[in-house]
Amino acid sequence: MRKNISQFIYHNLKSGKSLMVILTLIMTICGPVPAFMVFSNDIQRLNYAQGDEKYQLAKYANTHLLNLFDITDGNYYHIFLSIICAAAGLVIPFVLFHYFRKKDSADFFLSLPITRTSAYIANFISGFLYYIIPLVITSVITVAGLNIMGSWQFVNISQLLFMTPDHNGLLALIGNNIVFFLLFFALGCMSALLSSNGLNALVVYGTINFYPIAFMFLLTSAAEIFNNDIIDFQEPILKWCLRITPSLHILIFNEAPPTAWTYICALIFTVVFGVIGCYLCNRRPAETWSSAIIYMPVRLTLQYMYCFIVAFAAGLFFYYVTYGSIVNIIVGAVIGLVLSFVILNMIFERDMKAIFKKPLRLVWSAGIFAIVFIVIVMDCFGIFRYRQPEFSEVDYVNVQLNSRIVNYYTKSLKDEYGMSEIDQPEAKEAAIKLYSLFHEEIRNQNYNGILLVPYNLNTFEAIAQSSLPNTNAEVQMIRNGKEIRPLRNKYFKKKEEYYELFKTIYDSEQYVDYMIPILENSDIKGVVVTTKLIEEFGSGTGTLIDNEDMNKKFRDALLADYNNSEFDDMQNSSMYVLEVYYTLHEKYSENNEHAMITRDLGTTATKYIEAQGSITVIIPESFKNTLSLIQSNPAVEELESENFSIIDKISHILVSDYDTDGTLLCTSTITDRQRISEIMEDIYYGYSKSLAFPKYGTVLDIYFKEVASEDSVYNEKYYEPVQEGIPASRSHSIAFLERFSNVF
């Protein structure tokens, strides 16, 4: 058997030379060539890199070079490599198992003295080698090429090839590529063995590989429609849809680095697809070379799946185009269903009339569509998840500080700290009411704005921020040791009721005791004012003013802006996208230039372009004094500004948000102008470290002395804010600033 396998592999490698050459060429064009181009432009900057040279090299390698081989990352080249990986995953098995699709080659290969299992194993290994050999050649070309280019520029590239901040080096990255190629390849083998031609194989491959993301995309859209909300992936069905689709994470979400769960999923699915492929190879009747999909149940399943997704998409499309009601969705779904049915019949049966011959299948499709659709809607509304707990079922209520604050206090107080467990009856009862009210309002769609808060209980935090003195807390209700999570993030109309319920919880003795050390903490250094909420969402960082002179100047400028501007001006003022071009001045070369500049500017950059030496920030037009302060900064060479319309502004805010570990928290794009204007009327944004008032374009944070060390620029723990009291109006903001002015 082994001899047969090795002989078959030998034959495959001999006959697959041209395919490997093509793959090598494509990989080289998509990988090393652009890398060399980027490298030749940027390498001189490496020569001027100051400070920790190893760190600079490693950082550079991580962002530009090594990730070429890591299809899980999200940089420019990975799109191509992901496509190559996915395409090769289908093309290679299609070539290797060609003999099942033609009568003459089936006669020849299947009569050879080699078992089908052996042939499958041989083909699997051969296909793997088809991909690996070009990959290795490309890797060698890249490494050799970069070394040669590096030596010209006196930069030792070899040291960075095995040293990256986020990964374990080149081998690990190639390993990533291999793991995910194997997944695609195993799926490709299964698809090729299920189908009789390329189009059908593509249908199978595409369905299994990309169906989940299409499904999730549509579900997200549906959730917006039905619930006017941003999906948070907490629903049981949606959550599992996501978990079982590792390739979806890789290709679409560019999850980087992949989690252990993703790897496990990838390997499990590789084995599952591989075993199914082997079974098919053994059992596939040789005489079915002319069948579209050799097993009718598989074909029907695919047909139903496709019809469902197309009907779903068509329904949503109709809704969006017509701004219609649920009826429009149904009309669109019916049209999509019939169309997809006809198209698939054309592919599978090569007969347009097949649909009329088997109308029952269409009825089945419609039935399945309806059932799944109802299940999804129910899932979106949380019917599968939420049940109001009984009082006796609630163990206690957790009031937890924001994780960043907890981290800070844990360090500061040198003790475990951060969560207050409250089991007083009134607090428990208030929590139950709070949760119940929350769900009731979701189901009744009783809200008047979208709250862009990714994690569930931050909702309460944000609501509380609008009216309570201390708001950096999460409320959790614990049942049988497990947390009960609500479903949705809303800004609700019944604010007063929430206020009262929160107050009940916060007024409990246990919570007050818990908060006293925080309130008495003497580390408070000052207030930092950032100019725009967008910055907080865009870059995820705040700004610390630790320079006394600059601090005072900026505070004065800001206060002047506030005092001098009229309410309407503030509300309606346009925002500027300000591009700051800076020079590599001596003053800044000892540290990270853009970090220094933004610190001095008193704002947060939304985008750094290192190569151009530019920073993009967004500030309100009315902040004339602030603008002049930026212009007077010695590092600033040039300022370019452009109008930032209100629609763009809101769209920008609502596009997406990521947690610090890269997890996608929520995604949404809202195009309904009326809706946006409603949001603008009364919206509160809650985020873990900033409090925002879009009417004033202002975010207020409190920072602590110790956090702002020189090292923090590099370790990215620059800001450890504590939010302390939110003024609900412009006058409150000014009062707040004045009250804290003596703290600076």
Add this chain to the structure above:
Amino acid sequence: MINIMNVSKTYPQSKIKSLDSITVNIKDSSIMGLVGTNGAGKSTLLRILAGVYTPDCGDVIIDGHLVFENSKLKQQISYLPDNHYFFKSTTLNQMADFYKRFYPDFSYEYFGKLVSDFGLNPNRLLNTFSKGMLRQCEVILALSSMPKYLLCDETFDGLDPLMRAYAKKEFMSYVAKTGATVILSSHNLYDLEDLSDHIVLIDDGKVVIDRSLDDIKENVFRYQMVLENPPTDFLPDDIDISSLTCRGKLYSFIAPGSAVQVEEKLRNYCLSNNCTITYFEPIHLTLDEIFCYELRDKGHISFTGGDLNA
């Protein structure tokens, strides 16, 4: 020894029953001719024998082993399908290397002899060969594998008369030399007549004839006879006459049974009908004629329409 036991096969897509409970036993060192109409199931049977297809029911046992997925057994089987297959951009020598990897008994020596005898260039790309030359290549590779069982599906089609004669000769000498068992399927029954010692006729997926060629030939004859005072209707009751033609006093017809028995029955018939047989000659049928005779009632062809008045 090949035992085909109750083998049935239905094509799943078209639902056509290609083989219907076929049972055939093929002795070692014999050459079996497999004949049948188009779509009778010959190629399907050969594919099952080669382990390409699996039967829906029944078993194919060769030397006591099931053939499907039996790589050891398949090393002793060479299957020459009706549509030959070769790798792209390859030469006969390269194909020989490929065969050598899978057929341990492959003989380069024999391969060289055959290549030389057929007059082919083994280093020429196969895609530049004509259809007939490719057929020769197929035969060369199959014989060089030194199989114990050779399954040939219309192998001699496309060969010119010279090469056909040579290929036949090689087959004969190979069988004589190695004692191999050959199953030959062909529409050209003259080929089979020359080579086969056993004939299996399949029609509609069922075995119609399974006998040695001698048996078949001794069991049915074309008779020519001259009758004095012939009766108006020449129809002997106890003889199954077909293809009856009459030109004056000369009668020609086909009838089953041994020639002696038929002659005796005819003479008895003449006695009772006051006529005399002045000339009587049994003639051996060709395989073509036997094929048509056996399938005369199957609706494929009109074989019974002998015209007495023609």
